[in-house]
Amino acid sequence: xxxxxxxxxxxxxxxxxxxxxxxxxxxxxxxxxxxxxxxxxxxxxxxxxxxxxxxxxxxxxxxxxxxxxxxxxxxxxxxxxxxxxxxxxxxxxxxxxxxxxxxxxxxxxxxxxxxxxxxxxxxxxxxxxxxxxxxxxxxxxxxxxxxxxxxxxxxxxxxxxxxxxxxxxxxxxxxxxxxxxxxxxxxxxxxxxxxxxxxxxxxxxxxxxxxxxxxxxxxxxxxxxxxxxxxxxxxxxxxxxxxxxxxxxxxxxxxxxxxxxxxxxxxxxxxxxxxxxxxxxxxxxxxxxxxxxxxxxxxxxxxxxxxxxxxxxxxxxxxxxxxxxxxxxxxxxxxxxxxxxxxxxxxxxxxxxxxxxxxxxxxxxxxxxxxxxxxxxxxxxxxxxxxxxxxxxxxxxxxxxxxxxxxxxxxxxxxxxxxxxxxxxxxxxxxxxxxxxxxxxxxxxxxxxxxxxxxxxxxxxxxxxxxxxxxxxxxxxxxxxxxxxxxxxxxxxxxxxxxxxxxxxxxxxxxxx
Numbered sequence: 001x002x003x004x005x006x007x008x009x010x011x012x013x014x015x016x017x018x019x020x021x022x023x024x025x026x027x028x029x030x031x032x033x034x035x036x037x038x039x040x041x042x043x044x045x046x047x048x049x050x051x052x053x054x055x056x057x058x059x060x061x062x063x064x065x066x067x068x069x070x071x072x073x074x075x076x077x078x079x080x081x082x083x084x085x086x087x088x089x090x091x092x093x094x095x096x097x098x099x100x101x102x103x104x105x106x107x108x109x110x111x112x113x114x115x116x117x118x119x120x121x122x123x124x125x126x127x128x129x130x131x132x133x134x135x136x137x138x139x140x141x142x143x144x145x146x147x148x149x150x151x152x153x154x155x156x157x158x159x160x161x162x163x164x165x166x167x168x169x170x171x172x173x174x175x176x177x178x179x180x181x182x183x184x185x186x187x188x189x190x191x192x193x194x195x196x197x198x199x200x201x202x203x204x205x206x207x208x209x210x211x212x213x214x215x216x217x218x219x220x221x222x223x224x225x226x227x228x229x230x231x232x233x234x235x236x237x238x239x240x241x242x243x244x245x246x247x248x249x250x251x252x253x254x255x256x257x258x259x260x261x262x263x264x265x266x267x268x269x270x271x272x273x274x275x276x277x278x279x280x281x282x283x284x285x286x287x288x289x290x291x292x293x294x295x296x297x298x299x300x301x302x303x304x305x306x307x308x309x310x311x312x313x314x315x316x317x318x319x320x321x322x323x324x325x326x327x328x329x330x331x332x333x334x335x336x337x338x339x340x341x342x343x344x345x346x347x348x349x350x351x352x353x354x355x356x357x358x359x360x361x362x363x364x365x366x367x368x369x370x371x372x373x374x375x376x377x378x379x380x381x382x383x384x385x386x387x388x389x390x391x392x393x394x395x396x397x398x399x400x401x402x403x404x405x406x407x408x409x410x411x412x413x414x415x416x417x418x419x420x421x422x423x424x425x426x427x428x429x430x431x432x433x434x435x436x437x438x439x440x441x442x443x444x445x446x447x448x449x450x451x452x453x454x455x456x457x458x459x460x461x462x463x464x465x466x467x468x469x470x471x472x473x474x475x476x477x478x479x480x481x482x483x484x485x486x487x488x489x490x491x492x493x494x495x496x497x498x499x500x501x502x503x504x505x506x507x508x509x510x511x512x513x
Contacts, residue, residue: 003035005487006060008194008212010041012205016055016062017048019351020320021405022200022225025270025293031056032480035487039192041208043067047076065189067182072140079190097137098147105129106148110155113251120262120282123255127207128214131187139188143181152177156248166243176248183252187211194218196487202260203228203253210263219265219490223291225402226423227277229257231324234400238323258282265490268483270403271424291486292427293403294479297470300412302463303389313341313453316391316415317348318384318406319398321377322355326420327362329442330397335369336446341453344374347390349381388413392459393452398422399439408474411466416459418448428474433466 009015015026030038039061042048045068055062065073073079109126112118134142142148153173160168186207197209199222212218232253236246261267261283268291269275275288305314315337319325327348337344352359359377366375381387387409388394394410394417401423408428410417417434419425426436435448452459 005036005195005491006193007036007038007196007198007487008041008191008208008218009038009198009200010043010205010208011200012043012203013045014200015042016040016051016053016059017042017044018354019052021293021402023053024405025223025225026200027053027056028294028296028476028479029483030059032476033058033484033487034480035484036196039063039194041065041191041205043186043205045069061192063192065186067185073185073189080192095145095147098142098145102130102133102137102142103147103151105133107151107155110152113248113255114155114159118255118258120255120258123259124210124263127187127210127259130184131211131214134188139185143184149177152180156244160244168244169242172242172244175245179249179252191215196221196490198223199260199264200225201228202257203232204256206256206260206263210259213263220263221266221268221486221490222260222264223268223270224274224278225270226324226400227274227402228260229253229281230277231400235323254281261287266486268486271427273424273427274402289486291479291482292424292474293405293408294474294476295405295408295412295470296476297412297467299385300388300409301385302414302467303386305392306390309345309390312343312345314345314347314391315393315395315418315449315453316387316410317346317395317397318350318381318387318409319348319396320350320354321348321352321359321362323358324398324400325350326397326399326440327358328365329420329440329445330395331362331365331369331371331375332442333395333397333446333449334371334375336443337449337453338371338374340450344453346371346375346395347378348376349378349384349387352377352379384409385413388415391415393418393434393449395445395449396420396425397439397442397445401425403428408470412470412474414463414467416452416462416466418445418452420445428469430469433462433469 009026011026014020015023037058037060040059041063043065047064047066047069064077105126112123112126156173183204191208191211193216194212197212197218197220199206199209199220202222202224209220213220236249258281261278261281264287267278267283267288269288270293272290278288279285321327334344334346366372394415396404396406396419398420399422403424407417407419407425411433417429419429419434419436420439421436422439429436437444437448
């Protein structure tokens with residue numbers, strides 16, 4: 001029997017309180033890994049009352065960190081220290097320590113975000129020093145002090161003046177400081193010791209992994225699903241933030257992504273597509289490996305189409321209703337199909353409450369295009385393994401993906417797919433198991449749907465090939481075996497040596513203390 005490692009799995013907005021591809025991936029690891037037991041470090045906007053998943057015996061604890069709740073996380077939850085210690089920090093905190101100790105660290109932190117020649121070693125040092133400070137000092141009082149606020153405003157004003165950027169408003173400065181306050185909260189929270197930190201996103205949730213590395217030298221594995229920095233750039237550029245806020249958040253996100261790649265001992269990408277982005281942001285190619293997602297082919301298997309849908313040309317999708325899934329393009333493709341196949345039925349299963357304003361936009365478009373009887377936002381399905389058997393084909397119209405489970409699940413059920421060419425889609429889906437289209441090209445997507453629905457022989461042929469490809473390449477057994485090997489590797493071999501002796505001295509000093 002393999003040794004069981006204690007693993008801190010760090011998640012943001014996903015498992016175990018929300019569904020989606022990352023949650024499916026995490027649930028598989030927690031249920032199937034033979035050499036690991038998990039503590040889930042779950043970062044969410046607010047405190048979650050109920051898990052969406054039945055947790056495996058391999059999950060020993062769930063630590064919630066509600067970043068955007070009105071109260072500090074430590075005011076709501078116990079993170080292993082008595083409340084009186086937390087209260088004492090607030091009582092004895094004074095402006096002198098903020099001014100003489102924390103302020104210089106904070107100023108280097110903000111300056112490093114804006115510098116044209118970013119230095120990940122220096123950025124790492126500021127994180128380490130901030131974490132050290134918050135071991136003994138109160139986070140809330142420090143970050144909300146006038147000393148820190150004035151410093152932030154001064155540094156940012158100088159940057160804007162030198163760069164001749166657009167004017168910055170008081171609102172901009174307030175939002176920027178609020179982001180920093182929320183994103184950095186985990187620096188003040190104690191983390192239980194673990195053998196491995198397993199990060200599921202190459203962004204701000206790296207902080208608890210950094211703390212374990214600073215304290216105990218704990219190795220970090222970063223699994224890259226959809227590339228954090230790519231999806232962050234897409235979201236920021238399409239947002240209504242001011243020029244200042246867009247620039248600030250992009251630069252901060254880029255610094256954090258570079259830090260993740262620098263500190264990770266092993267970067268596991270779910271596809272080959274991600275690797276170019278990882279290299280672009282400084283990842284050492286020797287640390288990068290690909291582990292494709294796997295599927296339970298005995299659960300996701302061909303089933304008869306339900307009686308009530310027989311005779312109705314049906315397209316199914318499993319997708320949370322939000323911008324990255326580009327449901328708008330899916331709706332427009334339905335309008336193209338309806339011109340050729342008037343009784344077309346699109347069934348889209350997934351959470352419609354994640355982004356209410358986007359759901360409303362989708363509902364309005366469905367009404368405007370006269371698709372009320374053709375395009376159904378069907379909500380939650382309690383048996384996801386039966387979703388794809390409801391359709392003749394399935395569809396995915398995302399503008400960003402990692403290695404989507406919905407593609408694998410559909411293929412495993414013998415249902416061909418029409419999908420956009422994003423992330424690792426083309427590494428699973430090929431011309432023998434479906435069609436790949438350019439993102440947002442709803443006309444081509446619609447025409448490919450029409451072609452498959454009108455050609456039963458091709459559809460069935462693709463379905464058989466898709467099922468066989470899953471059986472030969474994307475099984476859950478292969479997926480789990482490769483992750484077990486990855487855990488063994490980071491614990492039993494020296495994966496990567498950081499060329500920063502001064503940081504080793506910092507870490508060694510902390511370990512000794």
